[in-house]
Amino acid sequence: QVTLKESGPALVKPSQTLTLTCTFSGFSLIASGNCVTWIRQSPGKPLEWLARIDWDGDEFYNPSLKTRLSISRDIAKNQVVLAMTGIDPLDTGTYYCGRLRAITAPYYIDYWGQGIQVTVSS
């Protein structure tokens, strides 16, 4: 059974770095075709894809946020970490991680975490 769970701070001050952890089970991130991705939803906005890390270590970022994002993985702990620098109140929202299947196109997110609500405020 595949599960993912997001963890991190609920409240972050502007200009700080937000660090979120996705802890997963039920799959291996080094098995071919498995990826972990991050998506967020800010109030009143559509879901926004942020970043992805693949079974081979390749990283992909939303170009609009690329300079602020960093994604990494800890295979032994079954964790993927997303760091976002220069946090702004506009970054307030719910952040989700998900497992992405990338064996053959089209790719899709077949499992999602429940999300973590992050508020940016001084």
Next chain:
Amino acid sequence: DIQLTQSPSSLSASVGDRVTISCRASQTIGDFLNWYQHRPGEAPSLLMYGASNLQRGVPSRFSGRGSGTDFTLTISTLQPEDFATYYCQQSYATPWTFGQGTKVEIK
């Protein structure tokens, strides 16, 4: 970026109704279109991938059609557990993008 426009943004329907949600892409995306369901307080879940492929475990009352720029998600007979928000998402080109969502509410 590829824009996805869903319509309607919300709808009211009764149990047993047939419901259709549209998703239009700003450029052709082949069949690289997925649909997700999101109930409040729960994790989003995958319904359809590749425009018309039903995810394992999803009831057959859900169906998807389309290719190119125009896609639809249909719920043939609405059930109480189907009241949720539905999102389309393209995986044709990065950055992957989502529609703004369609909220299906109880009439």
